[in-house]
Amino acid sequence: MAKILDRLLLFVYSISVGILSVLAILLLTETVDLNLSRQQERGLIISLIIISAALFLLSIRFFYISIRRDRHALTSIDQRTEYGDIQISTDTIENLSYKAASRVRGIREVKTRIRITDAGLEIMIRAVVDGDSSIPSLTEEVQKQVHDHVQEITGIPVSYVSVYIANLVQSPVMKSRVE
Template identity: 80%
Template sequence: MAKILDRLLLFIYSLSIGALSVIAILLLTEAIPLKLDGSVERPVWIAGIVIAAVLFLLSLRFFYISIRRDRSSLSSIDQRTEYGDIQISTETIENLAYKAASRVRGIREVKTRIRITESGLDIVVRAMVDGDTPIPTLTEEVQKQVHDHVEEITGIPVSYVSVYIANLVQSPVIKSRVE
């Protein structure tokens, strides 16, 4: 809701500043005659036109920003079948990769990121491990699970799965009491 309000305010602001700067340019270039008691000095007149022109250009930019669609939230992969079009959001694919990586025993605190390339999907998995399983075996299993699960569910080829092990999860130390 806040984004919509911000865009609306930006839209109104850009229109008002644009209109005021156009009026200022027209007045300063005497396209609209205005009777003033004193004459305006040439440097002030030129500065006024330059400032009005800059404000007009800024208002055009703000106007464009206020009406354009946010493409980052619309990121998806589009496929065409004989029955119609299919769109799968990158967020859906990230969640599938997260689900597959989380199933691997020994993996904790998973984060995934997707990048769409010509050859398919590049998936980056960032995880923490428990420290009980050998890391090479663990990462290979994560790569296989993520690759197979995402390809099977989406039908989109996965070209690359990168696994980054950030750290070990520290398990709480339990001290036994000896009496």
């Protein structure tokens, strides 16, 4: 939600700065002549101060966004051993899950996603299967392989492995040629 709001604010900011830049260029080159009374001039100055303050606040917000570290991209699982600390990135666990799921015969395209919970890791697998295997037995094998492989390699408990079969591809049929 925050990213959508920031994108919307950046869009409004860009449009506002663009319009104000064009107006400033037109006024400074005297292409546009404003014949204003004292009352209109005072209202224009107050409006410009309010707009400038809003744009300044937006500039501060965008500056903060540009220098802060993105915590979501740096997610890892931290473990403490008797020898020191261990950090395993979620990308590493996704790659382990991918490797384990890809080894299962009948699985074609694999995508993985990891969620860290108090109970352990939740691993979501999205796969395309060939049309020659039983889907229930295939998904059960993927769940078992991913669960065991990730838990064995990382030492982190895996609480849940879900498999989503996105599509089915047919294996190419080879016709024998008789002469």
